[in-house]
Amino acid sequence: MEKNDKIRKWVDDLPKMGKNNFTQEEVIKEFPSMNLSNIRNALYRLSKKGTIQSVWHGFYVIVSPEYGFKGVVPPTEYIDQLMKYLDKEYYVGLLNAAAFQGAAHQQPQTFSIVVNTDNLRGKIKKGVKINFVAKKNIPVRYIKQLTTRNGYINISTTELTAMDLLLYIREVGGINRVSTVLNELAEVMDFQNIGSDFLSYFNSAVIQRLGYILEEVLEYKELADTLYQKVNDAGIKFRKYPLKVMGKGVSLTGYDTNEKWKIIINEEIEIDE
Numbered sequence: 001m002e003k004n005d006k007i008r009k010w011v012d013d014l015p016k017m018g019k020n021n022f023t024q025e026e027v028i029k030e031f032p033s034m035n036l037s038n039i040r041n042a043l044y045r046l047s048k049k050g051t052i053q054s055v056w057h058g059f060y061v062i063v064s065p066e067y068g069f070k071g072v073v074p075p076t077e078y079i080d081q082l083m084k085y086l087d088k089e090y091y092v093g094l095l096n097a098a099a100f101q102g103a104a105h106q107q108p109q110t111f112s113i114v115v116n117t118d119n120l121r122g123k124i125k126k127g128v129k130i131n132f133v134a135k136k137n138i139p140v141r142y143i144k145q146l147t148t149r150n151g152y153i154n155i156s157t158t159e160l161t162a163m164d165l166l167l168y169i170r171e172v173g174g175i176n177r178v179s180t181v182l183n184e185l186a187e188v189m190d191f192q193n194i195g196s197d198f199l200s201y202f203n204s205a206v207i208q209r210l211g212y213i214l215e216e217v218l219e220y221k222e223l224a225d226t227l228y229q230k231v232n233d234a235g236i237k238f239r240k241y242p243l244k245v246m247g248k249g250v251s252l253t254g255y256d257t258n259e260k261w262k263i264i265i266n267e268e269i270e271i272d273e
Contacts, residue, residue, distance in 0.1 A: 006031065007042040011052060015061060020073075020150050024058040029049055055125055059085050072128055075111040079130075080153050089116040089138045091154040092146075095172055095181065098162040100146065103184040112171070114138070114156070114164065139201050142194070158189050159198070166206045175244050177207050180272045182210075183218050191226040196234040205241040207231060212243065212261040217269050228260070238262040243269075 010030060012088040014022060027039050043060065047050045050071040052060045061078045065073055076092075083090040092100070095108035110122075112132045118134035145152040156164060162185060165178045172178060200208060207227070215224035231238075242252055244267035255266045 006053070006211070006239075007039070008046060011046060011062060015064070018244060019062075020064065021059065021061045021078050023060070023085060034159060042077055053125065054128075056082055056085070056123065072125075075128060075130055076148055076153055077150055077193075079111075080148075080151055083113070083115075086120070089140075090114060091138065091143045091156050093133065093156045093164050095165075097156045098165070098181045098185060100155060101158050101161060101185055102188055103181045131171070133171060137201060139198065143200055153174065158185055159191060159194060161185065162189060162210055163202050163206055166209050167202060169245065175267055176270050179213050179217055179269045182213055183271055186218055186220045186223060188215060189223060191223065196230070199230065199234050199236060204236055204238060207236065208238055208241055208261045208263055209243060212258055212263040213269070215261070216258060217234060217271070240264055242266045 007027060010027075011022070014020070024039070024043065028034075028036070031039065043052065043054075047054050047060075048167055050063055050068060053071065053073050055061050055073075055075075055078060059082055061073045063073055067073050067089065078180055079090075079092065082108060090113050091111070093098075093114040094112040095103070095110075096112050101120045110129045112131050112133055114133045114135050116135060116138045120132040120134075122131045124130075139160060142157045143154050158213065162182055165181060166170055169178055170176060172181075172211060211224050211227050211231075214220045214227070238261065240262045242255075242264045246252070246266065252264050252266055255264050257264050
């Protein structure tokens with residue numbers, strides 16, 4: 001059997017053992033008599049044929065029959081295994097988390113992963129863009145596991161998703177889009193069980209903007225009141241912040257201020273129904 005055929009047969013047998021991905025290091029270990037150049041050539045040929053997909057340097061996903069036509073495997077099928085390979089804490093967040101949580105109108109073009117490092121750069125492979133968003137401290141308590149066909153993925157809770165959307169507002173398209181998503185998530189949001197540690201992951205401006213939008217724009221007063229009580233219990237003091245983030249030196253005079261949330265109303269929010 002030719003060397004290339006040996007690797008192809010090994011790859012074909014992996015799904016029978018419940019694996020849909022593998023690393024170059026695993027191939028090297030499995031075929032110690034083959035030199036690195038031959039191994040890379042064999043993997044390149046399998047990629048060109050659409051048998052496997054290279055999603056990261058040295059990390060491959062097997063393209064199962066249902067994805068064979070386009071030759072593209074969705075990130076949900078391998079992201080947990082990839083992040084273990086990279087040895088990084090992570091969770092699926094922002095618009096991708098919102099889509100899982102009921103924001104039916106959201107079909108994000110980018111797959112957003114929140115990670116505990118700033119040295120990962122986004123990748124585009126066969127039209128699939130993975131975007132890494134750096135967060136120094138991952139709020140593990142507020143991450144849940146969502147079961148997938150190949151295991152599970154880490155995903156933010158609805159409350160964490162809401163906060164992150166405002167924290168990384170430029171990543172997701174601005175205040176109007178965020179408010180539209182929050183309108184779809186509010187019914188499943190619940191701040192009753194969050195601790196003061198949850199609020200410590202965010203600056204006051206994010207908390208204030210979320211509270212204002214929930215109460216004054218979306219009219220979820222009870223939900224907003226629960227958040228407000230949690231803020232008071234945590235001893236967080238508000239200062240005035242604009243609803244829409246502005247550049248330095250931009251005057252905020254002449255705008256009304258919401259006294260409860262200390263938000264300067266410098267933008268009229270429009271919700272897409």
